[in-house]
Amino acid sequence: MSVGFVMLCHTAFDRAAQVARHWSRQGCPVVIHVDRRVKAATYRKFTRDLAGEADIRFAPRFACEWGTWGLVAATQAAAELMLRDFPQVSHVCLASGSCLPLRPVSELAAYLAARPGTDFIESVTTEDVGWTVGGLNIERFTLRFPFSWRKNRRLFDDYVRLQRRVGFRRRIPAGLAPHLGSQWWCLTRESLTAILQHPRRAEFDRYFQRVWIPDESYFQTLVRLVSTRIESRSLTLHKFDFQGKPHIFYDDHLQLLRKSDCFVARKVWPQADRLYRAFLSPHAGAQQAAEPNPGKIDRLFARAVERRTKGRAGLYMQSRFPNPAWENAMSAAPYSVFQGFSDLFENFETWLGKAAGVRVHGHLFAPARVEFAGGDTSYNGALSDSAALRDYNPRSFLTNLLWNTRGERQCFQYGPADSQKILPFLMRDPQAQISVITGAWAVPLFRASLDFPEIRKEAARLQKIEAAQVDLLRLPAVKARLRIWSLAEFVEDPMTPLQDILDEINPRAGRRLTEAPRMADLAGFGQFLQNLRNQGMQPVLMGDFPAGDDPRPTTTRRGRPYLVK
Amino acid sequence: MGILSTYGLRLARKRWRIRAFRKRRELAPMVSRVGDIRPGAILLFSTLRNEKIRLPYFLQYYRALGINHFLIVDNGSDDGSREYLAEQPDVSLWTTGASYKRARFGVDWLNWLQMRHGHGHWTLVVDPDEFFVYPFCDTRPLRALTDWLVASSIKSFPAMLLDMYPRGPISAQPYREGQDPFEIASWFDSGNYAITRNSRYGNLWIQGGPRARVFFPDLPERAPALNKIPLVKWHRDYAYVSSTHMLLPRGLNLVYDEWGGEKASGVLLHAKFIDTFAAKAEEEMTRGQHYAASHEYRAYRDGLQASPDLWCKWSEKYINWRQLEILGLMSKGNWA
Numbered sequence: 001m002s003v004g005f006v007m008l009c010h011t012a013f014d015r016a017a018q019v020a021r022h023w024s025r026q027g028c029p030v031v032i033h034v035d036r037r038v039k040a041a042t043y044r045k046f047t048r049d050l051a052g053e054a055d056i057r058f059a060p061r062f063a064c065e066w067g068t069w070g071l072v073a074a075t076q077a078a079a080e081l082m083l084r085d086f087p088q089v090s091h092v093c094l095a096s097g098s099c100l101p102l103r104p105v106s107e108l109a110a111y112l113a114a115r116p117g118t119d120f121i122e123s124v125t126t127e128d129v130g131w132t133v134g135g136l137n138i139e140r141f142t143l144r145f146p147f148s149w150r151k152n153r154r155l156f157d158d159y160v161r162l163q164r165r166v167g168f169r170r171r172i173p174a175g176l177a178p179h180l181g182s183q184w185w186c187l188t189r190e191s192l193t194a195i196l197q198h199p200r201r202a203e204f205d206r207y208f209q210r211v212w213i214p215d216e217s218y219f220q221t222l223v224r225l226v227s228t229r230i231e232s233r234s235l236t237l238h239k240f241d242f243q244g245k246p247h248i249f250y251d252d253h254l255q256l257l258r259k260s261d262c263f264v265a266r267k268v269w270p271q272a273d274r275l276y277r278a279f280l281s282p283h284a285g286a287q288q289a290a291e292p293n294p295g296k297i298d299r300l301f302a303r304a305v306e307r308r309t310k311g312r313a314g315l316y317m318q319s320r321f322p323n324p325a326w327e328n329a330m331s332a333a334p335y336s337v338f339q340g341f342s343d344l345f346e347n348f349e350t351w352l353g354k355a356a357g358v359r360v361h362g363h364l365f366a367p368a369r370v371e372f373a374g375g376d377t378s379y380n381g382a383l384s385d386s387a388a389l390r391d392y393n394p395r396s397f398l399t400n401l402l403w404n405t406r407g408e409r410q411c412f413q414y415g416p417a418d419s420q421k422i423l424p425f426l427m428r429d430p431q432a433q434i435s436v437i438t439g440a441w442a443v444p445l446f447r448a449s450l451d452f453p454e455i456r457k458e459a460a461r462l463q464k465i466e467a468a469q470v471d472l473l474r475l476p477a478v479k480a481r482l483r484i485w486s487l488a489e490f491v492e493d494p495m496t497p498l499q500d501i502l503d504e505i506n507p508r509a510g511r512r513l514t515e516a517p518r519m520a521d522l523a524g525f526g527q528f529l530q531n532l533r534n535q536g537m538q539p540v541l542m543g544d545f546p547a548g549d550d551p552r553p554t555t556t557r558r559g560r561p562y563l564v565k
Numbered sequence: 566m567g568i569l570s571t572y573g574l575r576l577a578r579k580r581w582r583i584r585a586f587r588k589r590r591e592l593a594p595m596v597s598r599v600g601d602i603r604p605g606a607i608l609l610f611s612t613l614r615n616e617k618i619r620l621p622y623f624l625q626y627y628r629a630l631g632i633n634h635f636l637i638v639d640n641g642s643d644d645g646s647r648e649y650l651a652e653q654p655d656v657s658l659w660t661t662g663a664s665y666k667r668a669r670f671g672v673d674w675l676n677w678l679q680m681r682h683g684h685g686h687w688t689l690v691v692d693p694d695e696f697f698v699y700p701f702c703d704t705r706p707l708r709a710l711t712d713w714l715v716a717s718s719i720k721s722f723p724a725m726l727l728d729m730y731p732r733g734p735i736s737a738q739p740y741r742e743g744q745d746p747f748e749i750a751s752w753f754d755s756g757n758y759a760i761t762r763n764s765r766y767g768n769l770w771i772q773g774g775p776r777a778r779v780f781f782p783d784l785p786e787r788a789p790a791l792n793k794i795p796l797v798k799w800h801r802d803y804a805y806v807s808s809t810h811m812l813l814p815r816g817l818n819l820v821y822d823e824w825g826g827e828k829a830s831g832v833l834l835h836a837k838f839i840d841t842f843a844a845k846a847e848e849e850m851t852r853g854q855h856y857a858a859s860h861e862y863r864a865y866r867d868g869l870q871a872s873p874d875l876w877c878k879w880s881e882k883y884i885n886w887r888q889l890e891i892l893g894l895m896s897k898g899n900w901a
């Protein structure tokens with residue numbers, strides 16, 4: 001017994017000839033079909049090239065446009081020739097001109113002999129396939145496709161739509177259950193003969209001539225009528241990408257292909273010299289009875305498709321610039337924004353860095369310069385501390401920072417005195433955890449030794465900005481995790497909110513806060529607010545502070561602060 | 566995109582092509598070997614002036630990638646570049662003494678040569694200090710990329726300009742002819758690039774890197790554009806609009822994915838900042854032939870005098886394309 005190969009070729013004839021010779025010299029008959037659209041001179045040269053080989057035949061030629069009946073007709077004719085001329089052939093494998101044998105034919109023959117009477121052909125019912133491009137599964141069998149999908153996509157689509165609307169359906173011949181699968185199969189002589197000599201073949205052929213992509217369904221469907229034992233998988237290693245075109249193998253896949261233990265791979269770049277040299281050399285292949293194991297290659301290509309369709313979250317670059325809402329995460333990692341905390345607490349930044357084990361920046365959007373952690377003038381990724389560069393494109397600045405530091409949680413201070421252009425981004429970003437103590441900006445003013453009219457002016461400015469911020473943050477479009485307290489609420493019970501914030505940054509730490517940050521001395525703050533009022537300004541964002549000395553209640557606790565989500 | 570603006574772009578494209586056609590008279594063929602160009606050859610187009618010291622490595626690099634023919638415009642070199650190029654068996658050379666600026670920084674000349682000789686070929690348009698890096702470039706020749714692009718129905722391939730610089734003053738290490746410039750300028754900025762979309766042409770506008778960081782910290786809008794689309798399956802109706810930053814028709818500028826995925830992209834390593842730079846900047850200042858009234862070079866000159874070191878402690882040392890891929894500067898897309 002031996003294995004015969006039917007090869008469908010339309011390009012890269014040097015490589016096809018090389019592979020055909022390789023097979024025939026190992027005692028495998030080869031029948032080659034060359035697309036009729038190939039030029040006569042090229043065809044002549046190809047046949048001349050292989051003229052000396054006893055076990056190579058050329059099949060009658062058909063024009064093989066992608067997805068049309070020609071491919072099936074070519075396969076039928078070549079297979080008939082194979083069965084007629086080579087009676088010793090017990091299995092027939094369908095291959096293409098860009099297939100590359102990865103293991104010696106003897107191993108393939110032994111593998112097939114160990115599984116007698118088995119047809120290796122991927123054959124899946126239309127309900128269960130997930131790979132079809134364009135959403136056409138069963139409709140491949142029930143609609144008509146007179147227009148080329150490649151050349152007249154518009155007409156193709158319109159005609160499909162029209163048929164759907166009209167409710168047109170072709171009748172599937174009785175007894176046929178449509179199946180789909182890889183074009184590359186390996187059938188036993190018995191099954192193949194039974195398909196080709198089926199009493200109803202003329203009827204089937206007539207039907208499949210109008211099916212879309214019949215090369216993926218003709219044998220896959222008919223084999224179900226005749227076979228006794230089907231292994232629904234292909235012995236040819238081949239992978240399709242998200243556009244439905246095959247992935248290509250190059251020289252650098254050599255080790256992967258070696259370790260895959262597959263028998264044949266498709267499709268190989270014709271100029272992958274190293275692959276052809278390695279796998280077509282006489283002593284290639286050292287595996288014994290290994291099962292094909294394409295897992296690694298599967299994963300490689302699956303990752304490639306995922307990169308192409310989903311991309312890396314939070315990355316903005318020359319070939320990935322998602323439209324709003326299509327980012328698949330607007331930024332690379334969760335981060336925290338604190339407004340008012342460093343005004344209220346004297347050592348908030350160092351405290352937070354220690355308590356949560358995170359990177360804490362100052363006001364990244366400060367008007368004068370970017371206050372990176374530790375006062376650096378540049379940061380990860382060579383980000384500059386220039387305010388002008390940052391404000392030129394604040395969104396790029398922030399997404400760059402988060403991309404460059406992925407793996408390390410970033411926290412930064414924000415406030416009404418900072419550049420406000422980034423706020424719309426922050427509020428839309430679900431990765432942002434924003435905590436705001438409204439009115440806390442008044443604390444540094446209260447402690448500053450400035451002229452009171454200046455303080456009053458600045459207070460009015462900051463209050464106006466923060467009021468606008470708060471309005472923005474209450475919009476329904478906000479996706480960030482948001483907490484807002486008024487200053488009065490917060491100072492009443494600072495530990496609970498701080499604990500909540502830390503728990504959210506480090507959900508698994510489960511530690512109780514032992515050390516609190518040092519709160520600024522607020523003695524006289526109420527009087528300060530009253531002074532502002534007396535000067536005609538109305539401070540509202542701080543909440544209610546009595547005009548007395550210490551705003552912190554000494555007796556009562558009112559429980560958890562109000563949480564705004 | 567309305568009908569009017571589409572039509573406006575069509576007119577603009579025609580105008581650039583007519584302009585290129587008119588500028589053809591400025592080019593005098595010096596050595597033409599265009600008869601050697603076979604169907605399917607990959608062509609490189611470049612325009613240069615006084616780059617003799619860079620040329621040996623430049624040609625060697627691109628020959629190794631698989632460029633079949635070089636079509637070069639020499640803009641009045643007097644350092645032997647012209648003679649050197651004329652001797653090369655795979656170079657066709659045109660010379661011109663006309664204004665670089667008035668040829669829109671060489672774009673008109675190259676548009677004409679591409680129209681004339683690039684039709685149906687993959688064409689790579691680069692300067693002599695730009696070195697194309699693409700996914701798998703260490704194991705797969707350029708032909709593998711272009712074959713894959715054809716199979717994927719992709720007509721243009723982006724490669725952002727990545728400014729490379731040495732550690733220490735730019736002029737500290739002398740560059741030898743034939744040397745790999747990235748032995749000296751082996752550092753780059755990995756993550757400080759600002760991106761916006763250009764709604765008229767549909768391309769991305771990328772600025773940043775060491776030039777923005779050091780020379781334009783106060784005038785970011787003046788920082789040079791880094792987005793480039795140097796590799797195109799050329800058609801005679803195409804035209805580059807401004808350098809290789811963008812093309813018409815605008816569909817060719819859509820080299821980025823808008824739905825969250827990543828398309829494949831490469832990088833142009835920019836070997837501008839080696840010791841030849843100071844002299845070049847000085848020369849360009851006096852010639853005044855560069856973009857935006859040589860504003861860039863003026864900034865360089867001032868910057869170079871103040872602080873000639875582009876290196877900072879966050880600079881990244883170049884290893885290979887995989888590093889650039891991981892850093893997110895380029896992508897394999899679905900090429901595996």
